[in-house]
Amino acid sequence: MLRTVGPPAVRREHIAAATIVGDSAIYQSQPYTDDAMPKEVGQVTFRYAGLASMGTSGTGNLSVSPVSKPNTVIVRARVEATKR
Numbered sequence: 783m784l785r786t787v788g789p790p791a792v793r794r795e796h797i798a799a800a801t802i803v804g805d806s807a808i809y810q811s812q813p814y815t816d817d818a819m820p821k822e823v824g825q826v827t828f829r830y831a832g833l834a835s836m837g838t839s840g841t842g843n844l845s846v847s848p849v850s851k852p853n854t855v856i857v858r859a860r861v862e863a864t865k866r
Contacts, residue, residue, distance in 0.1 A: 807834035813849045825849045839864045
């Protein structure tokens with residue numbers, strides 16, 4: 783089960799790069815159009831940073847930024863994932 787706070791519509795095919803160092807993981811997406819965002823925003827990218835746990839749960843932070851302004855965060859969410 784995946785619970786997020788915020789509207790990012792993230793799919794597996796959006797992930798462009800993943801870096802795992804020790805017990806941490808960082809995922810960066812390729813630009814995509816998110817239907818939940820206003821049309822003026824255009825394409826967005828997301829970044830996820832959190833634990834790369836191979837167990838039954840994981841937590842981290844997700845941020846979504848417009849491609850035109852990569853230093854601007856328009857959605858920030860805490861992600862908790864559990865495997866049943």
